[in-house]
Each structure stands twice: as structure tokens, then as C-alpha cells.
Amino acid sequence: MTVTHDDKVVREFSRQAAGFADPRLNVAFTRDLDRLTRFMEPELDTEDVVLEVAAGTALVSRAIARRVRHVTALDLTPAMLAEGKRAADRDGVTNVTFARGDATALPYLDRSFTLVVTRFSLHQAADPEAVVREMARVSRPGAALIIADLVRPEGIEGDPDRIERLRDPSHGTALTAARIAGITAAAGAEVKRTEEFEFTRPLGPWLELARTPADVAAGIRKELEGELAGGPATGMRPSEVDGELHFTHTYLFQHAVAR
Template sequence: MQENGGAIAPHLRRLLEFVEPDRDDVCLDVARGRGPMPAALGPQVRHMTAVDAMPAPVTAPVPAGTDSSSRASGGSRRRMSTVEFGTGPVRIADGDALPASPAATTREERVRHPVGPDGARIRADATALPYRDNTFSLVTARFSLYNLGHPDHVLRELLRVCRPGGRVVIADLVRGNLAGPDRDRIERLRDPDHPGTPTIARLTEMITSAGGSIRRLDVFTVERPVEPWLAGACDDETADRIRVALIDEVDGGPRTGAKPRVIGGELWFTQTWAHVAAEPIS
């Protein structure tokens, strides 16, 4: 990305620092469409493969069980073994907070979004990845977990293809453990298919239930401009309803849970993001 004259956005840089890529890593990124991770990670790892995953039906059967081989003892990466809680807020002004459109297939876009040294981009079902157990030392999924099929099945696959002693890094939206579900009302208004935002506890519970051991956790708040987010609304009328609700809250009206405010004459709102690093348990 930097070789093409661009700069890595602060929120993406924070994720890269959390991932701790290594020159010996064999990495798999699973996303819906073309996300920024392959281009960002590619120059920092030995081998980079990107999967453009097509959502599987929720009723898809659970894939084969996780690998049964014994886990390497001791761990050679000296990764941090404690849980960390990051603090915010982090402000972002770009439109790269959500996964890119899967329709991005032009040559110009492929040049802007390289996939790493092998140049491979695979289309596959995230609940049945076409790789053997223990293939990768690093597996990443950024804002994709709830868009690729049943999240429990996706998590099992991500952990299955990860080597013992490797790590699976999930980056996604969350809400505080004590926060109510009110925040999801505008999310579902914007996108009727929105599955709901999990609590931090729920996300970590899903990972452990799928066979992962939580190694590190980074939770922080992000302020975003409203308009790029509303561009993904199901229709203009819905976008107007959300916009009015947020402006009403700024003026002292009912709370939406989005904590909107006006910055430089522009309407912004708040989300909570989490980065979770897990290790597969054999």
C-alpha cells in the first residue's frame, strides 16, 4: 500500500500492530469481497493467500471437527499471554470501515489491492475452506464473521486451518457487556439483514466454544462520519429516517445508542470495535 503512494489508515495500522505479522508467517485472510488486509499484510509475511468467501446458508452442516494432533508445547512465538484492554476513542474519516464490495474486480482495483507474493485470490465457502488442517500460522477475518455464513461454523473453519501455536485474529463490531441491544435498532433499520452486534463476552465465548483459546483482546471506540455509513442503507428514505433520529439525539431527543455529535458541521457517530487473537486448542 505504501509502495503505491498510499498511507495505512490509523485503524488499520492498529490492527496490524495487534496481529504482529512475522516474516515466517504463512497467512490466510478470509473476507467477503476485497478487504485491505492482504495488501497490508502481504509485504510483512512469507506467503499470503486471500479468500473471497461467499456466504453459506445458515443451515449449512457443521464442517469436520478441528484437528486432533497434539499442540506444540511451549509456543515459539513468545506472543503476549495476557489479556489487554485498549482504550479509545479513535477517530476515522475514511469509508474503509466496512468490507469492500465483492464486485471490485477491475484491473485497476486489482493493482490497488494486491493480494501478496503469490498473487492468489481464492473464492470459497468460509464454512468449508479448501485447505487441510494446520495449514496456516496466521488467519485473519476483518468485519467478515457475520457475513460469511453461520459464525460458529466460520470460526471452526478458521481455527481448523490454523496451526497449533499459530493465531486467528478476528476484527469486528461489538457492544459493551453491559450495553443494551438498543444500538442495533438503527443497524437493522439501515440493513434489515443485520444479524445484531454481539457483546464482547459473546464474541469471546463463541471463539472458545469453537475451539480457540483467547490470547489477547483490544477493545476501543471509533467515531465515524455518518454519511459514508448511510450510503449502505437499503434506500434513501431509510437513510433519512436514521439521519433525523441522530440529529434529534444531538438536539436532546431520544437516545439511539450511536452517541452522535456534530464535528466541523458534519454528523458523526460512534461504534465499538474489537480485535481478538486466539490460538487453536487441539
């Protein structure tokens, strides 16, 4: 039986779903959520009908729900949606609909939404171009398209995608900011503004969230420690902070407008 990339995504994120509710493990998603909400703020309107693509546990949907008319949170992994639905019910968020679906073939008519957002999805997708095309297709003219993702800095040494895939086999390819802008333009949307920043995070919780097998996690740690000692570049930009091994990710926020 052939295992597809989507199968890997569902398998890995079913394993990780419970960890997304733990801020100690899910530090990247929770730490910059307010920053993303502020980035989106000029585009939010109480009449907006929003779609979050590859929503996971719908952190973004839940964060903006009370500021818009309605949000649909779509994801491929039922366990992630179930985790998000429990959180929404607990917090009394009633205007978010949870839907299972494929980001590369959205089950919606053209021009259905006034704002479309995706976070940390393009680097997981087997076909990121299709994801952005679909986002643009279901957006009304003038709608905001928000992409927030892990990106590969220009000129970085080493192969961070190899380490990322060791940690989580469903990882695809981290694109550059320029590549994401190009994909967005090709999909028929105009990039209006971007924000790019770095986040140095502890290695241990990152590995724990993905439930990386102990032997694989030990190998990743060994490679990062080796780079710090003068060995080959991994692309993960390791450092030691307060005696704990860390690495650095670069994140992009991009706002585009559908035509």
C-alpha cells in the first residue's frame, strides 16, 4: 500500500494533536499568535466571512472569531479539528465551523470568502502552489489573503529540511519569502505588505511536540551539538541559551489582496 504525503500529514498531526493545547510544547504557535492577530487587524471587519486553510486546531480562527461574522476552520486531520472544537466549546466561541477538507481542493465555490488565512501550512504541503491558488480562487475580489509560515532565509548553509523531516516526516519544504511572494502573484493576488522575523526556540519541546522517536531525537541533538563544536552546518542555526540547546526559525507574515 502506497503511503501518500497526505497520509503522513494525518498520521503525524494525529499524534501531535493533544500537544497543541500545551503552551510549553506548542510555543511557536502560541507565542506569535498575538503578533499575527495584530498583523491581520487592519483587514478584520465585523462583516467578514473568513476561511482558515489547514487550520489545525484553529488557533487563528478562535483568536479572531469575536471580531468577524463567521470563520470556517478547515483541516485534513480529524484529531486536530476535534481538539480545536473542544477548545472553542470550552471558551464559548460559537461562530466557528470546523470542516475536514483538502487545502489543495477546497470544497467551496469561487469568491466565497472576504478573508482567507493559512498558518504554518505551506512548508507541510506537497503542492504549496495549489494551496495558494485555491485560497485565491475562493476569495472575493479585494479580499485579504494572509499567509504566515516558516521560511528558509536566503543564503543559509546546510539543509534544514532534512532535519525537519527527521523530526516530523510530514514536513515538506520551507520556501523562501521571495518564492511565497511569487506563488501568490501567480495565483492572481497582489502582495501588499510583509513582516519577517526570527525565533530562537528550545530544541527539547520542539522534538517532544512531534513525538520524535528517542533515537532520532538523539541524532538531531548530536548534529546540532556537532555544528556548535565546528562541524557541518545543519541549517538549523543552533545556539546554547542558559545551558540548553536551541535553534532558530525564520517566520514570514504576508498580506496580499485577491483580484
